[in-house]
Amino acid sequence: MFSTKWIPASVAGAAILSFAPVAQAQQGGMDQVINETVAPVSNVIAGAIFYSVSFGDVEFPLIVGWLVLAASIFTLYFGFVQFRKFGHAISLVKGDYSDPNDAGEVSHFQALATALSGTVGLGNIAGVAVAISIGGPGATFWMILAGLLGMASKFTECTLGVKFRNEYADGRISGGPMYYLSKGLKEQGKPGLGRVLAVVFSVCCIGGAVGGGNMFQANQAFQQIVNVTGGEQSFFAGNGWLFGLVMAAIVGMVIIGGIKSIAKVTEKIVPFMAVIYVISGLVIIGMNLDHAGDAIYRIFNGAFTGAGVAGGMVGALIQGFKRAAFSNEAGIGSAAIAHSAVRTKEPITEGYVALLEPFIDTVVICTMTAIVITISGELQTDLTGVALTSAAYATAFSWFPIVLALAVVLFAFSTMLSWSYYGLKAWTYLFGEGKGKETVFKAFFCLCVIIGASMNLGPVIDFSDAMIFAMALPNVVGLYFLMPVVKREAAQYWQKIERGEIKRVK
């Protein structure tokens, strides 16, 4: 059921490589109308953000280089903080330094878990499969490298998120790039630039929320449902708007209606799904230990030779870098919003905790997906996207596609809830708080669920990628200005530890 009917997913692969609009004439009626209205707009936006330079026959989007360059600069500037302080990050998450009197406040673990739930999702399942079906197993190597470098970006932005957050009189906390860009740069005597960057970030964040955080998720969840219910014969096929309507109604009940029970159930199931996914992956790798060596050889060999891959080594590198950035969102700024609510007197501690996020997301989960796919031998087929991951896991467990279908829908739903919050924060930064204004955004967010489910995958992916990556432009510029602040924070924190002012409590 998951084999040859996965046309939309392979179209996704082609779209990611070429960034060209992909016309796909198999939908009609309502879907077609929505598609024809939105696609031209998203094509213009995607074309601008993904301005590419050519390396031989491969296009290299500059925005991906922008993120990897930033991550490399932060890695060097902070002296490989992601390796030196990895152990300290684990202690912080375990609560070794948490004041017992702060019980009942947001812990480091909770901030990390919430931020992770916004990033772990389709990028880890579908994105990785797309990367290695185009870039070969070697793309995995570059993905891991980008993940490791990205840890330094996350460290920088999440420290600033806590440092410059707003704490309101009623006890609520609001943080994120829009606050550190405006407040941080004001401190440095550049209030105008800070304000402009914050506004640009907020606009892009709203776009990213409805794009990658919403339409892409709705679209992928819909494709899954169509395939599970019988592919082209399915009642849902060509009726994406109907699925979108149902999904939008459920999202609306949670974010507008405030029905917490739906969100609660999802939050309980999603980590469980993630654990099943990781354990199944480890079991498959364990069962095929004799092939694991070969898979690792192909990952390293492919990374530098690019054997059998369009564009060779550069092709593998681009795919790896691009999917890592899309999956762990390091340098994008989104995670800083979730991390900033933690209870701590030392902003730098949340930076250390946050650097675990790309590690878990990319270095562990994405890599495992890549190894399973490489071991399974399904890479020789012309599958891609979720279908490839699904087929790879099915070689070991025949029941896995059904679990994966459920996981995809739930991941999509929880990612939508996370991004509806990120988008709302950007919205209220621009337009101010107020029930009426907030409801306008939430209603718009729900409308985009319907649009996302109705559109072809090509334009949806282009638009989603474009808006999410666009957030990195103002964010990274701000991070360059503010990285000395993070360095000072780190210096005074370690002085306090040396002087014994901050002690382990466990």
Add this chain to the structure above:
Amino acid sequence: MSDHPILVGFDGTDAAHRAVEFAGSRAEAIGCPVHIAYILEWSPYSFLSAQELEERHQRRTEELSRAEATLSPALDILRKRDIPVTYEVRYGHSGELMCQIAQEKQASQIVIGRKGGSGLGARLLGSLALTLVQAAPLPVTVVP
């Protein structure tokens, strides 16, 4: 006379008030103070949504003041009988924290109430009494 207080576990229910009454009588007889602990069940490893993270500090403040309000009638009962009483409201795992507080306050014994009921649900959920009876390092009285 003794300085070692009787520790009472409190959660605002009728059973908890019965436990306070009982501890009061014992304290009068022994001539010792009473320490009431109100524990709000909490794990730093539970999952919260981004919205809940934002509001957590606000909610915690509300929860603490609500707990204090619930405690005041129980405190009044003891104060009217001239029994020295102290209290604390804390977040955490109720079984572990009760044992920890008992040690911190050098309590002589623990008194808790139980809701009763013989259903399976009550047996599975009413685990504080079971935990303490099993694990507490000092005598435990369960008031029905």
